[in-house]
Amino acid sequence: MTNVVEVSGVSKKFRKGFRYWSLREDLSLFGRKILGRNGTAHQPEEFWAVRELSFSVRRGEALGIVGSNGAGKSTTLKLISRISYPTEGSVGVRGRVASLIEVGAGLHPELTGRDNVFINAAIMGMTRSEIEKKFDAIVSFAELQEFMDMPVKRYSSGMYVRLGFSVAVHTDPDILLVDEVLSVGDVAFQAKSMERMLSFREKGVSIVFVSHNLPAVAQMCDRLLWIEKGEKKLLGKTPEVMEAYLEAQDQKIADSKKPQDIRGEDMGSADIVIERITTHRADGSPAREFAYREPLLLKIHYRAFTEIRRPCFIVAISNHNGALFAASMQFDERFPASVKGSGVVELLFEELPLLPSTYHVMGQIRRNVAANYYNPKILASFVLRSPFKSYGYTGGVGLANSRNTAPIVVPYEWRFPTEGTDGFAG
Amino acid sequence: MAQLEALDVVGEQPQPLNIISSRPRLASSFVEFLSYRELLWTLTIREVKVRYSQTSLGVAWAVAQPLSLMLAFTIFFGRFAGMPNDGVPYPIFYYSALLPWTFFTTCLAFGVPSLVMNVSLVTKVYFPREILPVASVLSALVDYCAATAAFGLLMLIYRVAPTPAYLFLVPMAIIQLVLAIAVTLFFAAINVSYRDVRYAIPLVSQIWLYATPVIYPLSVVPEHIRTAYLFLNPMAPIIESYRQVLGIGTSPDLSLLGLSALSSAILLAGGYAYFKRAERRFADVI
Numbered sequence: 001m002t003n004v005v006e007v008s009g010v011s012k013k014f015r016k017g018f019r020y021w022s023l024r025e026d027l028s029l030f031g032r033k034i035l036g037r038n039g040t041a042h043q044p045e046e047f048w049a050v051r052e053l054s055f056s057v058r059r060g061e062a063l064g065i066v067g068s069n070g071a072g073k074s075t076t077l078k079l080i081s082r083i084s085y086p087t088e089g090s091v092g093v094r095g096r097v098a099s100l101i102e103v104g105a106g107l108h109p110e111l112t113g114r115d116n117v118f119i120n121a122a123i124m125g126m127t128r129s130e131i132e133k134k135f136d137a138i139v140s141f142a143e144l145q146e147f148m149d150m151p152v153k154r155y156s157s158g159m160y161v162r163l164g165f166s167v168a169v170h171t172d173p174d175i176l177l178v179d180e181v182l183s184v185g186d187v188a189f190q191a192k193s194m195e196r197m198l199s200f201r202e203k204g205v206s207i208v209f210v211s212h213n214l215p216a217v218a219q220m221c222d223r224l225l226w227i228e229k230g231e232k233k234l235l236g237k238t239p240e241v242m243e244a245y246l247e248a249q250d251q252k253i254a255d256s257k258k259p260q261d262i263r264g265e266d267m268g269s270a271d272i273v274i275e276r277i278t279t280h281r282a283d284g285s286p287a288r289e290f291a292y293r294e295p296l297l298l299k300i301h302y303r304a305f306t307e308i309r310r311p312c313f314i315v316a317i318s319n320h321n322g323a324l325f326a327a328s329m330q331f332d333e334r335f336p337a338s339v340k341g342s343g344v345v346e347l348l349f350e351e352l353p354l355l356p357s358t359y360h361v362m363g364q365i366r367r368n369v370a371a372n373y374y375n376p377k378i379l380a381s382f383v384l385r386s387p388f389k390s391y392g393y394t395g396g397v398g399l400a401n402s403r404n405t406a407p408i409v410v411p412y413e414w415r416f417p418t419e420g421t422d423g424f425a426g
Numbered sequence: 427m428a429q430l431e432a433l434d435v436v437g438e439q440p441q442p443l444n445i446i447s448s449r450p451r452l453a454s455s456f457v458e459f460l461s462y463r464e465l466l467w468t469l470t471i472r473e474v475k476v477r478y479s480q481t482s483l484g485v486a487w488a489v490a491q492p493l494s495l496m497l498a499f500t501i502f503f504g505r506f507a508g509m510p511n512d513g514v515p516y517p518i519f520y521y522s523a524l525l526p527w528t529f530f531t532t533c534l535a536f537g538v539p540s541l542v543m544n545v546s547l548v549t550k551v552y553f554p555r556e557i558l559p560v561a562s563v564l565s566a567l568v569d570y571c572a573a574t575a576a577f578g579l580l581m582l583i584y585r586v587a588p589t590p591a592y593l594f595l596v597p598m599a600i601i602q603l604v605l606a607i608a609v610t611l612f613f614a615a616i617n618v619s620y621r622d623v624r625y626a627i628p629l630v631s632q633i634w635l636y637a638t639p640v641i642y643p644l645s646v647v648p649e650h651i652r653t654a655y656l657f658l659n660p661m662a663p664i665i666e667s668y669r670q671v672l673g674i675g676t677s678p679d680l681s682l683l684g685l686s687a688l689s690s691a692i693l694l695a696g697g698y699a700y701f702k703r704a705e706r707r708f709a710d711v712i
Binding site: 003006010014078079081082083084085086089090091092093094095097099105106108110111115118119122123124125127128174 | 445
C-alpha cells in the first residue's frame with residue numbers, strides 16, 4: 001500500500017532560551033568568530049526536539065503519536081505540515097494536507113463570523129466556490145446560525161473555537177493532522193467532533209493524531225508511534241504500543257516515590273495519598289496479565305501524613321471509554337478505622353468478566369466520605385489475554401476489534417421459545 | 427482492502443511523493459504563490475476591511491496623509507524656503523511626488539510587521555508566507571487609488587487638463603508596486619529574526635525621503651552624480667516620472683523609467699530569494 005507520509009531520518013534543532021535573536025547577540029557572535037575567539041560562554045544553547053525520526057503513514061491509515069510532554073509530538077506534526085523544516089533528513093507527503101493544529105488560527109476579532117469563515121477556509125486551502133458550497137454546512141456544524149453577522153470579538157471562547165473547528169473539518173484533505181483539538185467545546189460538541197474524525201477515517205483520509213487523550217487515540221488509531229525525548233521508542237499496532245506506553249507510565253508513577261511530589265498532584269486530599277497500586281494474582285504474586293474470570297488482587301499503597309480516621313478508598317477498573325466497574329467505600333462503608341504513615345490496603349475482585357484488551361486501574365482516596373472530590377487517576381494497568389474459546393465464543397472476532405465492543409462479559413443464554421412455530425420463520 | 431487498492435490503480439494516477447523539506451527553486455515557489463492567489467485576495471480584503479473598520483475616518487485617512495504633507499511642504503519648503511519647482515504650482519508639485527511616496531511608506535508600515543502580527547497563522551498553518559506582506563502591499567493600493575482620485579480635485583482647482591501622457595501612470599504604478607513588494611519582502615523577513623527592524627523603519631523611510639526628489643526637484647541634484655543617484659535609489663526615477671506626467675503633463679523620460687524597472691526587478695528577485703531562504707525558520711524564531 002502507498003505511503004502518504006514519509007519521514008526519514010529527520011532531526012530538528014532549536015536554540016534554547018530566547019525566541020528570537022537580537023541583532024546585538026548575532027553581531028557579537030559574528031565578531032567573536034572573526035576574531036577567532038571562542039564565544040562558547042554566550043553561545044546559545046541548542047537542543048534537539050526531534051532526533052533521527054523515521055516513520056511512514058500508509059494511505060487510509062490513522063497513526064497516533066503518544067509520548068510525554070515535550071517529547072516532540074507537536075514538532076513532528078509541524079514538520080509534516082510544513083510549518084517548520086527539519087534540520088536534517090527529509091519529509092515527503094502525497095496529496096493535500098490539512099492540519100487541525102490549532103483551530104481558530106487566523107480568526108480576526110474585528111470581522112464578522114461570515115467574513116471569518118471565508119478567510120479561515122481560504123487559509124485552510126479551500127477555493128472560493130468550495131467555501132460557498134460548504135458555507136451552510138460549516139455554519140450549522142458550528143451551531144452559530146444566528147451569529148454570522150456579529151464581529152467575532154463578541155463571541156464567547158466556546159463559539160470561537162467551534163467556528164474554527166467547523167471550518168477545519170469541512171476541508172477535504174488527503175492527510176489530516178490533528179493535535180489536541182478534540183477537547184474544544186462542550187461534551188456534545190466533542191462527541192460530534194470525534195464522530196467527524198471517525199467519518200474522515202471511513203472515507204479513507206489518512207490521519208496523524210496527537211493527543212494526551214489516550215481513549216480517543218486508542219479508538220481512532222490503527223498504529224501508534226511512541227516518542228520520548230524526540231526519539232522513536234516504539235512503533236506498531238495500537239494495542240501493543242499502548243500497553244508498553246502505559247506500562248512505562250506506571251513505572252514512572254511508581255518511581256516517583258517522593259511523597260511531596262505526589263502531594264502536589266491532585267489525587268485527593270493532601271493529607272492522604274495513593275502512592276501506587278500494584279496488580280497481583282489471588283495468591284499475591286505480582287502479575288500484569290490475567291485470564292478471563294481470573295481473580296484480580298490490587299494492593300493500594302497509601303501514605304497518610306497525619307492520622308486519618310475512616311478514609312474513603314475508591315477504585316475503578318476502566319478502559320478507554322471510562323469506568324467499567326468499581327469498588328467504593330462510599331457505598332459499602334467498609335472504611336479502615338484509622339490510618340497513619342505508609343501502608344497497604346488490599347482489594348480483591350473475585351473475577352474479571354472482561355474481553356481481551358488493556359485495562360486500567362483508577363484510584364482515589366478521600367479524607368472522609370463527605371469530601372466532595374472527583375479526579376481519579378490511572379495508577380496501574382493490566383492486560384487481559386484469553387483465547388476466545390474460553391468465553392465459549394466461536395465467531396472470528398479478533399483482539400484488535402474487541403476494543404470497540406462492550407468489554408464486560410456477563411454470562412447469558414439465548415432462548416428460542418417460538419422456534420419451529422410460525423413466529424420464527426427460519 | 428484489495429478491492430480498494432485495485433480501484434486506486436485504475437481510478438487515479440499515483441500521486442508523486444512531494445519532498446516538502448527540500449529547498450524549492452524560486453520559479454516553483456512563484457508557481458506555488460500563484461496557486462494561492464485566492465488566499466492572497468481574501469487576506470488583502472481582510473486587511474482593507476480591518477483597517478477601515480477600526481478607524482473612524484476610514485478611507486479619508488488615505489487622502490489626509492498626502493494632502494496634509496502636501497500642505498506642509500507647500501507652506502514651509504515652497505513659500506518660506508522658496509524651493510525651485512520647475513514652474514509647477516507647489517501643491518501639484520508636491521502632491522504628485524507624495525502620491526507614490528505615501529504608497530511606498532504605507533507598504534513598509536503595514537507590510538514589514540505583517541508576519542509578526544500574524545504569529546498564530548505563521549506558527550499554525552502552512553501557506554507561502556510571502557502572501558502576508560504582499561497582501562499588505564495590495565491593500566495599500568486601495569489607499570493609493572483614493573489618494574489618486576483626490577488628485578482630480580487639485581486638477582480642477584488648478585485647471586489642469588489630463589494629457590495622453592497620463593497613460594504612463596499604468597506602467598509607473600506597476601514598477602512602483604514591484605519595488606514596494608521587493609523592499610517589503612526583504613524587511614519583513616529580517617523583522618522576523620530581528621525585531622530591531624521595526625524601530626529602524628521610520629528612521630530609514632525618513633532618510634530615504636530626503637534622499638529622494640520629493641521635497642526638491644531632481645534638477646538640484648549635482649549633474650555629475652545624477653546617474654548614480656538615480657540608479658542607487660530606484661524610488662527617485664519613479665517620483666521624477668510622476669512629476670513629469672502629473673505636474674508638467676509630458677511623457678516621462680523613458681530611459682529613466684526603464685532604469686527603475688530594471689533595478690526594481692533585480693531587487694524583487696533578490697528580495698524574494700532572501701525571503702524564501704529565511705522563510706524556513708520563520709515558525710521557529712517568530
